[in-house]
Amino acid sequence: GIQVEQSPPDLILQEGANSTLRCNFSDSVNNLQWFHQNPWGQLINLFYIPSGTKQNGRLSATTVATERYSLLYISSSQTTDSGVYFCAVNFGNEKLTFGTGTRLTIIP
Amino acid sequence: DTEVTQTPKHLVMGMTNKKSLKCEQHMGHRAMYWYKQKAKKPPELMFVYSYEKLSINESVPSRFSPECPNSSLLNLHLHALQPEDSALYLCASSLRTGGGTSGLSYEQYFGPGTRLTVT
Numbered sequence: 001g002i003q004v005e006q007s008p009p010d011l012i013l014q015e016g017a018n019s020t021l022r023c024n025f026s027d028s029v030n031n032l033q034w035f036h037q038n039p040w041g042q043l044i045n046l047f048y049i050p051s052g053t054k055q056n057g058r059l060s061a062t063t064v065a066t067e068r069y070s071l072l073y074i075s076s077s078q079t080t081d082s083g084v085y086f087c088a089v090n091f092g093n094e095k096l097t098f099g100t101g102t103r104l105t106i107i108p
Numbered sequence: 109d110t111e112v113t114q115t116p117k118h119l120v121m122g123m124t125n126k127k128s129l130k131c132e133q134h135m136g137h138r139a140m141y142w143y144k145q146k147a148k149k150p151p152e153l154m155f156v157y158s159y160e161k162l163s164i165n166e167s168v169p170s171r172f173s174p175e176c177p178n179s180s181l182l183n184l185h186l187h188a189l190q191p192e193d194s195a196l197y198l199c200a201s202s203l204r205t206g207g208g209t210s211g212l213s214y215e216q217y218f219g220p221g222t223r224l225t226v227t
Contacts, residue, residue: 014112030206030213031206031213031214033215033216037217040220041196041198042147042218042221043151043218043219045218050213050216086150086151088216090206090213093155093164094139094158094164094205094206096153096200098150098151098152099150
């Protein structure tokens, strides 16, 4: 069946460190989004990136659709970056399928 | 403005109660969604509305009853829930639903959620 896997499941870093989060998906996609879920549950849109590379401040993302993966880069981590990061994929229907998530903890 | 609002933020209800969750957006989006998220799990799709018509029901039990009275508003009516229904309920919207032969897809925007506890 359709699968969206993220790695690593958990990541603990010192403030100021850089990190790379990975999202693998099992089929070709129409849409891929990256979200940050803060401790209060709010899903914050980071990137809408079905292919290519985008940057927004300390965050950037790359999706290689032909190889079925996407990467989220976070540079110079801050404690406010803590939370769960989800990728979510649309496989050409009306549904958004969420990945398994990466829980990021930034230690001061 | 990319804001989706949800009320209430928190809800505690008994198994015999009837309550409703409300979601609103004023972005002109014509697709709206309900998701359910259990602790330490990703959100799971429950319902999709397209142009105020129910498009997808992911085999959700009938004790959850969605309603889309107009293009800006989405409700989720709750009745006779079970303790295992306790979860974060998230609403989302997008310009359209996408899919089909067009191959188009649209960015979804989420509300802050309603944290539901069933006692």
